[in-house]
Amino acid sequence: MRLPLAVMLIALATGAAAQTRYSGPRTADGEPDLNGIWQTLNSADWDLLPHAAAAGPVLALGAAGAEPPGLGVVEGDEIPYLPAAAVQKKKNGEHWLTLDPEVKCFLPGVPRATYLPYPFQIVQTPGTVVITYQFASATRLIPIKARTEDSPADSWMGDSYGKWDGDTLVVDVKGFTDGTWLSRAGDFHSDELHVVERYTPLSREVIQYEATIEDPKTFTRPWKISMPLYRHLEKNAQLLEFKCVEFVEELMYGPLRKQTSK
Numbered sequence: 596m597r598l599p600l601a602v603m604l605i606a607l608a609t610g611a612a613a614q615t616r617y618s619g620p621r622t623a624d625g626e627p628d629l630n631g632i633w634q635t636l637n638s639a640d641w642d643l644l645p646h647a648a649a650a651g652p653v654l655a656l657g658a659a660g661a662e663p664p665g666l667g668v669v670e671g672d673e674i675p676y677l678p679a680a681a682v683q684k685k686k687n688g689e690h691w692l693t694l695d696p697e698v699k700c701f702l703p704g705v706p707r708a709t710y711l712p713y714p715f716q717i718v719q720t721p722g723t724v725v726i727t728y729q730f731a732s733a734t735r736l737i738p739i740k741a742r743t744e745d746s747p748a749d750s751w752m753g754d755s756y757g758k759w760d761g762d763t764l765v766v767d768v769k770g771f772t773d774g775t776w777l778s779r780a781g782d783f784h785s786d787e788l789h790v791v792e793r794y795t796p797l798s799r800e801v802i803q804y805e806a807t808i809e810d811p812k813t814f815t816r817p818w819k820i821s822m823p824l825y826r827h828l829e830k831n832a833q834l835l836e837f838k839c840v841e842f843v844e845e846l847m848y849g850p851l852r853k854q855t856s857k
Contacts, residue, residue, distance in 0.1 A: 616761075616762065617762040617795075617796050617797075619796060619798065619799045620799065622719055622721070623721065624721040626719070626759055626762075626764075627762050627764075627796045628719065629717045629719055629724075629764065629794060629796065629802065630717060630718060630719050631716070631717060631826045631827070631832075632714050632715070632716045632826065632827040632832045632833065632834065633714065633715060633716075633717065633802065633824040633825065633826055633827070634712075634713070634714040634715070634824065634825055634827065635709065635710045635712075635804075635822055635823070635824060635825070636823075636825060637665055637666075637668060637710060637822055638662070638663045638664065638665035639665065639667075639668045639710040639778065639820070639822065640697075640707065640710055640711050640712055640778060640779060641662050641663065641665065641778065641779050641780065642662075642665060642667075642778055642779065642780040643667065643668055643669050643674065643777060643778050643780070643782055643820060644667045644669055644672060644673075644674065644780070645665065645666055645667035645672060646662070646664060646665050646667070646780075647664050648661060648662060648663060648664040649661065649662040650662070652691065652692045653692075668710070668820045668821060668822045669818065669819070669820050670818065670819040670820070670821065671818070673818070674782060674814070674818060675814050675815040675816050675818055676813065676814060676815070677812075677813060677814065677815055680783075680812075680813045680814070683781075683783065684780075684781045684782060684783060685781065686781070687776070687780075687781025687782075687783055688779075688780045688781030689781070691779050691780070691781060694781075695776055695779055695781075696774060696775055696776055697711070697730075697776070697779065698843075699843055700731055700839035700840045700842070700843045701731070701751065701774060701775065702731055702733045702751035702752055702775070703728070703730055703731065703733060703751075703752075703775060704751055704752060704753070704771065704774075704775025704776075704777075705735070705752060705753050705755075705768050705771075705790050705792070705806075706777070706790055706792060706806040706808070706820065707775060707776065707777055707778070708726075708728045708730065708733055708735075708752070709792075709804060709806070709824070710822060711728070711730050713728065713729040713730045713837065714729050714827060714832075714834060715727060715728040715729060715834070716834050721739075722738065722739050722740070723736065723737065723738055723739060724737040724739065724757055724764065724766075725737070727834060728834075729834045729835065729837050730837060730839065731837070731839055731840070732836075732837075732838070733751075733752060734752075735752055735753075735755050736755070737755040737756065737757040737766055738756060738757065739757045739758060739759070740756060740757075740758075741756065741758070742756040742767060742769075745769075745770070746769055746770025747770075748770070749770050749771060749772045749786055750770060750771070750772060751771075751772055751774060751775055753768040753769060753770050753771045753788075753790065754768065754769055754770035755767070755768045760793075762795065762796060763793050763794065763795040764792075764793070764794040764795075765791065765792070765793055766791070766792040766793075766794070767789075767790075767791055768789070768790040768791070768792065769788075769789050769790075771784070771786055771788040772786055773785045773786045773788075777808075783813070784808070784810045784813050785810055785812035785813050786812075787810050787811055787812045787813075788808070788809070788810045788813075789808075789809040789810065790806055790807070790808055790809075791806070791807045791809075792804070792805070792806045793805040793806075794824075797823070799826070800825065800826045800828065801823050801824065801825060801826070802823070802824040802826075803821065803823055803824075804821065804822055804823070804824050805819060805820070805821040806819065806820050806821075807819045808820070
């Protein structure tokens with residue numbers, strides 16, 4: 596007996612999906628095990644778009660302070676700024692060293708916290724995912740449940756809610772302040788920022804990370820970034836203290852203290 600063509604196609608598609616389903620370790624509740632310390636290997640923090648190597652803002656540092664080149668992480672290689680926002684982005688980039696919240700050790704926000712050049716740790720429980728970042732000791736508590744009300748107050752890291760879509764952890768983030776940037780190139784957003792992240796394990800050592808960014812005050816349409824996250828495999832892998840506030844205080848107040856002590 597020959598099966599109808601439509602039934603055969605559905606069977607083939609189902610078989611292909613079963614073959615590509617993630618087969619790595621799982622947690623007690625059956626979800627992919629994302630526990631571990633992760634880090635990107637790109638220069639997206641410098642610029643989300645493709646960019647060549649360039650001299651850094653502190654010429655005395657020479658090559659050590661230069662901007663590394665990058666292939667870009669934006670789908671379509673375009674960030675769709677509104678006209679006025681494009682002007683502001685250019686101004687931000689020109690005065691990055693004095694304006695970028697990262698330089699001042701402010702909490703990095705989402706999605707920038709993911710692609711800063713520092714590791715971060717994911718800890719899973721059946722009802723919650725916790726992400727802790729080495730930079731400025733930033734932390735996110737992500738309940739695995741539907742959002743039922745607006746964020747009680749705007750914050751640097753936003754208000755996150757998660758769900759599982761097959762083997763992908765989907766995190767909906769709202770409730771941001773307008774105080775964080777998206778890159779050192781001056782990319783920014785307003786307090787209307789809405790980010791939807793997707794964490795899809797490709798293997799035990801690699802997660803594919805995607806973030807769709809929407810902000811009607813800043814961009815003409817939603818846009819997306821994507822990049823792999825790599826697991827730290829060192830036996831003693833751990834997050835170390837990076838209390839950058841102390842370094843900012845020295846930068847901002849050190850010269851003043853020297854003047855007043857004379």
